[in-house]
Amino acid sequence: MFRASVIGMIAVLWAAGASADVAPGDIVWGEYGSIEQPLTDTPGDPEEGRAVMATNALGNCVACHSVEAMEDVPFHGTIAPELQGAGDRWTEAELRGIVVDAKQLFPDSFMPGMYKVGPFIRPGVEFTGNAPDAPEDIQPILTAQQVEDVVAYLVTLKE
Amino acid sequence: MKPYRSLGAATTVAAVAAMTLAAVTASADPVMDDELVINEELELMTDTPAPEHLGGVLGETIYSGWRFRDTETRAMQKDDFDNPMFLFVDAGLAAWDTPEGAANQSCADCHNSIEDSMKGVRAAMPRVNADGELWSLENYVNDCRETRMEAEPWGWNSQEMKNMTAAIGLQSRGMPVEVQIDGEAAPFWEKGKEMYYTRFGQLEMSCANCHEDNFGNYIRSDHLSQGQVNGFPLYRLKDQGAVSMHQRFVGCVRDTRGETFAPGSQEFRELELYVASRGMGLPVETPAVRH
Numbered sequence: 001m002f003r004a005s006v007i008g009m010i011a012v013l014w015a016a017g018a019s020a021d022v023a024p025g026d027i028v029w030g031e032y033g034s035i036e037q038p039l040t041d042t043p044g045d046p047e048e049g050r051a052v053m054a055t056n057a058l059g060n061c062v063a064c065h066s067v068e069a070m071e072d073v074p075f076h077g078t079i080a081p082e083l084q085g086a087g088d089r090w091t092e093a094e095l096r097g098i099v100v101d102a103k104q105l106f107p108d109s110f111m112p113g114m115y116k117v118g119p120f121i122r123p124g125v126e127f128t129g130n131a132p133d134a135p136e137d138i139q140p141i142l143t144a145q146q147v148e149d150v151v152a153y154l155v156t157l158k159e
Numbered sequence: 160m161k162p163y164r165s166l167g168a169a170t171t172v173a174a175v176a177a178m179t180l181a182a183v184t185a186s187a188d189p190v191m192d193d194e195l196v197i198n199e200e201l202e203l204m205t206d207t208p209a210p211e212h213l214g215g216v217l218g219e220t221i222y223s224g225w226r227f228r229d230t231e232t233r234a235m236q237k238d239d240f241d242n243p244m245f246l247f248v249d250a251g252l253a254a255w256d257t258p259e260g261a262a263n264q265s266c267a268d269c270h271n272s273i274e275d276s277m278k279g280v281r282a283a284m285p286r287v288n289a290d291g292e293l294w295s296l297e298n299y300v301n302d303c304r305e306t307r308m309e310a311e312p313w314g315w316n317s318q319e320m321k322n323m324t325a326a327i328g329l330q331s332r333g334m335p336v337e338v339q340i341d342g343e344a345a346p347f348w349e350k351g352k353e354m355y356y357t358r359f360g361q362l363e364m365s366c367a368n369c370h371e372d373n374f375g376n377y378i379r380s381d382h383l384s385q386g387q388v389n390g391f392p393l394y395r396l397k398d399q400g401a402v403s404m405h406q407r408f409v410g411c412v413r414d415t416r417g418e419t420f421a422p423g424s425q426e427f428r429e430l431e432l433y434v435a436s437r438g439m440g441l442p443v444e445t446p447a448v449r450h
Contacts, residue, residue: 063379075380079373103363110372112362122418123361129413138361141416 021144024100024117033105034093039115039144044152052146059114059142059150069157079110085159095154099147115140115147188375189226189384190233195444198239201333207440212340216371217385223441227374227384228449232396236448244325244394244446247318247401251326254319260310269307274330281324281331282443283338285432293347293428296324297403315423321392321401328392328445335442336389338435351433354426360417366434387438388431390447397450404431 022039030036038044053061054073061067061083066076068084086095097104101113123138124130132138142150195203205223209215225233235241255273258265270276285295294302300323301312313320340348355366369378370386377383391404405422408430412419420426 060379075377077378078376079378110364110368112364116361120359120361120363120417121357122359122412124413124416124418126416127413129409129417129419131418141361 024115024140027100027115029097029104030093032094033097033102034091035096035100036093038096038148039100040148042145042148044145044148044150046149046153046156048146049149049151049153052142052150053153058146061150064110067157083154084157087155087157088159090154092151092155096147096151099142099150099154112141114142114150115144188382189222190228191226193226193230193233195223195225195233195237197237197332203333203442203444205441207335210436210439213437216367217374217437221387221438221441222374222385223444224384224387224390224449225444225447227382232448232450235394236444242394242446242448244392244401244448247322247392248325248329248446250318251322251324254323255326258308260304260308262307262309264308266303269303273326277327277330279331279334281328281445282334282336285428285435286339287343287347291343293344293425293432295405295423295428295431296327297423298428300324300327316403316406318401321403324403325392325401325446328443331443332445333442335440336435336438338432338439340432340436344432347429347432348436350426351429351431354430355433358415359412360415362415362417364415366411366430385437386434387441388434389438389441390444390449392445393447393449395449401446404434 020041022037027035027039028037050070052059053067054070056063062070062073062076064077064079065081065083066078067073068082070076090098094105098111100115102109102111103113117138117140118135120138123132125132125137189206195205197203203223205226206220209217209219209221213221225236235243239245252273255266258268266273281296285293285298288294288298292298297313297315297320300320304310304312313323338344358365358368366386369383374383374385388404391407392401394400395402395407403422405424405427408427409419409422
């Protein structure tokens, strides 16, 4: 039974082409919170990344950040730094690190880790308010590919 | 902090400086050109000097959540006929006089007039009871129901409970929040304070991240307040109904992608005490209107 489910899971991962993704626990961090190696083999798509940033149920980056180049998206937040110019201020590896888990660079940052599965204090399953039944019930907010897409868009944000 | 790196050191430093500056200057941006006068006669102060125990973390002034809501929402609270909570207050007042339970007793049978007996009660809640437990208003209501009326307790977030806590809370409207935080209340207060600064859930957010560091700022279109609780239970337009304080606590923890605590839990009563203490000096606004 157990073996069958593991094989089934591997088959699903294979079919989704996700087997090459770097898992949150396998990320190699640079000294200052950067990640040199892309999380997937597929290069990021900046247009997809822009959509992830604007979508509530995905990155919802505009909840806290304003982005000059995304003025078509209503109600940008005022919590966090303006992202215009992020592509000048940070390298791709630094941007990847900040998106994955900004606290590696800024320990007190308000920003949630977008590709992080713990450790957390009282994590719940998405927005249910309920505790997970198993650790794998806590999934990263974004997929590895969505992180790469967002990074691909961020590097285009020049002053 | 260790953000320095050879590459573009100047711009990196500038960016870090900007972030630090943003954190420091994320100051209050409440509405400054409106006053809360109810029924054209009862003036409720919506700002007051911050209590000393805060040590300046909210600056010199604390603000009611009313000052962070839009014009229409603020107007609804200015007239009890426009305030939808008064339907529930009326239901609570009717329940006050209604005998219930095996003992066939009403609240009024022991407490007489709600206007006299309940005046000031809400302003001092939650407080430590005779047995040394920290109780919220809901605990006291249910204790009466069970021991004196021999009736079934109400659910913490039931409509009946909100009706009653709104009716009781109204009797303190205008009185300054003044909860005990020292003596026997101190251990509960300390735990509530620790909870306030704990970063819960997958989003790793504490109460303080939004309501201390960022009040006045916006998350999307949501104008962050100081998270003051002097108006509960209140009418929340988003929910189109009465909302209890612990109900809102549940919503906030859930929104951190966290496992919530139960309404009425020990943890939420301790948090209630600490959050109430951050609003000491603000008048009770129960029943308020928010969105």
